[in-house]
Each structure stands twice: as structure tokens, then as C-alpha cells.
Amino acid sequence: MRHDVPLTEIENGAGKEQNRSIGFPVPAKCIERLTQEPWRKSARRLSKPLVRDDGRVYSCSERNLFAFESNGSIAWTVNVNYTCNDRIAPIHGGSRKIYLVAENRVLRINPLNIGTSEPAVEVFFGPKPGEEGGEIIGIAISNTEGELYSLSVRSPRFKWVQDLSSFDKSFTITPGNNGRLYVTVAVKAILLALDVNTGTVLWQRNFGPLSTADCAPVIDSNGWVSIGSLNGFLYSFSPTGILKKFPKADAEDSVLQFSPLLDCSGYAVYISQTVMDGKISHTIGEYNYISALKPVKVVFTLLVPATGSVYWSESYPGNSNFIVLKSLVYFRNISFIT
Numbered sequence: 001m002r003h004d005v006p007l008t009e010i011e012n013g014a015g016k017e018q019n020r021s022i023g024f025p026v027p028a029k030c031i032e033r034l035t036q037e038p039w040r041k042s043a044r045r046l047s048k049p050l051v052r053d054d055g056r057v058y059s060c061s062e063r064n065l066f067a068f069e070s071n072g073s074i075a076w077t078v079n080v081n082y083t084c085n086d087r088i089a090p091i092h093g094g095s096r097k098i099y100l101v102a103e104n105r106v107l108r109i110n111p112l113n114i115g116t117s118e119p120a121v122e123v124f125f126g127p128k129p130g131e132e133g134g135e136i137i138g139i140a141i142s143n144t145e146g147e148l149y150s151l152s153v154r155s156p157r158f159k160w161v162q163d164l165s166s167f168d169k170s171f172t173i174t175p176g177n178n179g180r181l182y183v184t185v186a187v188k189a190i191l192l193a194l195d196v197n198t199g200t201v202l203w204q205r206n207f208g209p210l211s212t213a214d215c216a217p218v219i220d221s222n223g224w225v226s227i228g229s230l231n232g233f234l235y236s237f238s239p240t241g242i243l244k245k246f247p248k249a250d251a252e253d254s255v256l257q258f259s260p261l262l263d264c265s266g267y268a269v270y271i272s273q274t275v276m277d278g279k280i281s282h283t284i285g286e287y288n289y290i291s292a293l294k295p296v297k298v299v300f301t302l303l304v305p306a307t308g309s310v311y312w313s314e315s316y317p318g319n320s321n322f323i324v325l326k327s328l329v330y331f332r333n334i335s336f337i338t
Contacts, residue, residue, distance in 0.1 A: 273298065
């Protein structure tokens with residue numbers, strides 16, 4: 001692993017296709033709060049969220065950055081002057097600052113300056129007025145060779161370069177809120193936790209097969225990272241890598257096809273568990289394949305990974321084909337028999 005690499009060294013080897021970082025949608029409660037504002041004529045798409053240790057959820061929509069309280073109300077909003085990239089979550093930069101990718105720039109937002117004479121938004125990295133710049137895909141960047149780069153927020157240099165090609169050349173990256181960066185290697189069902197300051201791999205854990213190659217975990221305010229699997233379980237890991245599996249009951253005939261959703265509290269997650277008429281798991285080489293016979297019902301659950309508390313769980317019987325049709329196009333490790 002290399003540290004403190006100049007940007008020019010990477011740019012000279014440009015031309016490699018880069019993977020994008022993956023985040024998560026904001027729960028419906030937060031969206032409802034946003035779209036019910038009287039000055040909004042239509043619903044706007046929220047970016048993937050950032051959850052900080054202050055309990056707030058931060059998300060951007062078009063040219064506005066929003067801070068949501070744990071009850072879903074809007075704490076504050078600020079116009080950032082550029083259209084944000086809704087595929088990339090805002091990033092916690094320390095000293096209460098937030099970094100945001102908007103158009104071809106990285107913006108630095110200081111919430112303490114909102115409502116004062118001091119500027120709350122400034123361009124940290126990007127072209128000057130009148131200049132053209134390349135696309136920015138995130139503070140942590142990966143290429144098609146399995147290398148992961150961390151961009152310094154204090155100077156135009158890479159803090160470190162980590163070669164993860166021994167796991168696979170394709171993976172997704174998810175920023176944590178606890179000084180960690182998570183790497184999901186879908187093809188091998190491996191989750192890596194990296195130190196954001198050094199790029200050191202702190203721990204790696206295995207989980208069940210995923211429905212799509214771009215599935216990514218969700219990180220709650222307790223620092224627990226959770227990801228759903230086609231084997232029917234939600235895998236939740238503590239900041240130190242301790243595993244909890246949900247539900248505790250047998251999930252023999254169930255699949256989790258979608259990433260969990262973070263509740264507006266920041267501490268709980270929603271999961272959607274599809275109960276099938278039958279399911280068979282078999283391994284061919286390094287790959288785990290799951291075949292399932294038509295869906296029977298769907299179970300929605302709201303739980304807190306850190307404590308294991310289940311707030312509620314509801315079952316919806318009947319024809320749930322609408323839930324699986326979209327995913328059939330992308331499944332790599334599952335086949336349905338109808």
C-alpha cells in the first residue's frame with residue numbers, strides 16, 4: 001500500500017474506468033417531510049444519506065443540502081450553488097464540516113456558518129470559474145485494476161493507495177460514520193473494513209450471497225454495518241467486526257433481495273424478507289447459487305442491529321411478483337423457478 005501519492009501520478013495513468021461508490025436511499029418518512037414543504041411543487045430525489053454521530057441524517061437534493069433530525073424534521077437547509085451528485089452520499093470531514101460532490105467540484109460545507117456573515121459553502125476542489133473539469137465520482141475512488149485511492153481533503157494529493165486486487169477487481173465502496181470505509185466484494189461475499197486515515201484493512205468478514213453485484217451495506221448511527229443476503233439473513237457487523245444475524249429464526253425458505261434502508265432515527269433499519277415456496281442452495285466452484293420457487297409473502301421488519309431489538313414486523317401475503325420482477329434482470333447468484 002502506498003501513501004501520500006500526488007494526483008499527477010494517477011492522472012498520468014488515466015483512462016481506466018472507475019467504479020462508483022454506493023450508498024443508500026433515504027427512508028420514506030424523510031422524503032415525506034421534504035416533499036410536504038409548501039414551497040415545493042413536486043417531489044425531488046434525495047441523494048444517498050450521511051448519518052453523523054450527532055444523530056442527524058444529511059442528504060442533498062438538486063442544489064440544496066438538508067439536515068434531518070432523528071424524528072424526520074428538517075433541522076436546516078443550505079443552497080450549495082451547484083447540482084449535487086445524488087449517487088454519492090455527503091462525507092463527514094471532521095471539525096463538523098461536510099464534503100459534498102456537486103457537478104465537477106467537491107464542496108466543503110461548514111454548518112456553523114449557516115445564518116452568519118461567514119460563507120457556509122466553499123469550493124474545496126474543482127475548476128475555477130470559466131474552466132472545465134473532469135467528473136468527480138467520490139472522495140474514495142477505485143479503478144478497474146482493484147486499486148482503491150483516498151483523496152486528501154487538505155491538499156490535492158492521494159493520502160493512500162490500497163491494492164485490493166487479491167480479493168477481486170470489482171467492488172463497491174461505502175463511507176462509514178466511524179472512521180471506517182467499507183468495501184463490499186460481491187462476487188466473493190466479503191466485507192472489508194478499512195481505516196480511512198491509513199487505508200489499513202482492520203478486518204474482513206464473510207456473509208451470504210447477494211442478489212446483485214452492486215449491493216452495498218448500510219451504516220447506522222451506532223456504527224453497525226448491515227447487508228442482506230439471498231440466504232434470507234441480514235448480516236450486521238459491529239465497528240470491530242462482531243457478527244449478528246437477523247432474523248434469529250430459521251430463514252430456510254426466505255431471501256433478502258434488497259439492501260436494508262436506514263430509518264430516520266439513524267439507529268434502526270428496515271429489511272424486506274421474501275418468503276418463497278421453496279429454496280435450494282448449491283455451490284459450484286467459488287460461487288454459491290440459490291434457486292427459489294415463486295414468492296409466497298413478504299415480511300417487513302424494523303430492527304436495531306446494535307441491540308437486536310425489533311420494533312415491528314408485518315407480513316403481507318398474496319401475489320408479490322411485483323417485488324421480484326425488477327431484480328430478475330440483474331440476479332447473478334439466484335434463479336427463480338415459476
